[in-house]
Amino acid sequence: MTARAYTIGQVSRLSGVPVRRLRFYADKGLLPRIDRTDAGYRLFDEEDLVRVGLIVALRDAGLGLEAIREVLGRRRSIRDVLSLRLAEIETQIASQSRVASAIRTALRSSEPTSDDLRRIWTMTNLSNAERVEAIRSFLDEVADGADVDPSWKGWMLRMSAPNLPEDPSPDQLDAWIELSALLKTPDFKDRMRRNAQDSVIGLDVELFQQVQASILPKAKSAIESGLEPGSPEGRAVAKEYLEGWARATRREPTPETMAQLRRKLIDHKPAMYRYWSLVATLNGLPGRSTPTPEWLWIDRAAAMVLAEA
Incomplete structure (x- = not known):
């Protein structure tokens, strides 16, 4: 049985694709199996109709001509190109x-x-x-x-x-x-x-959490009592914090270690507070955007102790 041949006009009516667009696909090599009549008119077969339908579907999905060419040439699967298009x-x-x-x-x-x-x-x-x-x-x-x-x-x-x-x-x-x-x-x-030069990454988180659990309630109580960071109670909390920080970073509370922490608290802290505040806001963590009153009080107390060291 002889395969049925379709003129470009018939393919256009059957597929809904304008003749000019079909010629474009053919010229781009997406419809390579094209015969011609003695008069030079393009002829298409059933397989060409299927290819036209696939081209239209892939174009509707937003795929470019090169991706469609790879699918038609079996160099890439339809699943692969559609997955890529979905990601885009x-x-x-x-x-x-x-x-x-x-x-x-x-x-x-x-x-x-x-x-x-x-x-x-x-x-x-x-x-x-x-x-x-x-x-x-x-x-x-x-x-x-x-x-x-x-x-x-x-x-x-x-x-x-x-x-x-x-x-x-x-x-x-x-x-x-x-x-x-x-x-x-x-x-x-x-x-x-x-700040990076003074940073210590190897923090013992569990030990530092223990330090926080001890000093934060003391700071809160001092604030509620109206005590200033420079009070004897503030200095006591600050010394506990500084010594705990040294232990949690596996360091001895030497003058050099304390000088490093002094720089972090006095020189670097304001800029770093702003940096982390912006990052917290960006990532939807408003509770972390500003330090708590307790930490501000502890930092001020520690800065006073360190300034006198």
Whole structure:
């Protein structure tokens, strides 16, 4: 039985694909099995009709011509290319959702401001992966040529990698804008480098938690009693904290160790508080964005003791 042949017009009517588009697919090699009549007209067979249907379905899914060519040539499976396309679409949806959130925020005011527009620019131009890369690049610059614990950079990246949700709040957008500006500030970079040089990564978490369990109630009681950090009670709590910190970092409370901690508490702490506050806001952890009154009181008491050491 002779296979039925279809003219390009018949294929167009059967498939719903315009003749011009069919010629385009044929010219691009997506319909290679094409015969011609003596008069030079294109002829298609049943297999070509199936291929046209597959091409249309894959194009509707958003696949490019090269991906479709690989499927038709059996170099890639339909499952593989559809999985890849799904990942692309989901990424685009997440990106567009963040942009929509920024625009929605801008439209809350009767007249959007330049700050609102900066939020839109931020969401439009950066993905979470690019934000993580911005943090990574900053940490690379901080550690470059500095005497820094080798594990510091990895720990910092794990703890501070931004992960904005698909529908971030205005506070989260503002936090990224401020943080990205902070990363470009030479003074902050220098402070971060000095903090990194004074950092001790090998903290005994369990032991330090025991120290916290002991000193936080004392600090809370002192605050409720109206006692200042520089009071005898404040100094006692501060000394317990400093000695506990030294034990938890497996160090002796030598003058050198205390000088290192003094730098962290007095020189580095304000900048680091702001950094971690922004990271906490970005990642939806508002409870961690600011230190508790107890810790502020302990830090002030410890800074006074260390300043006199």
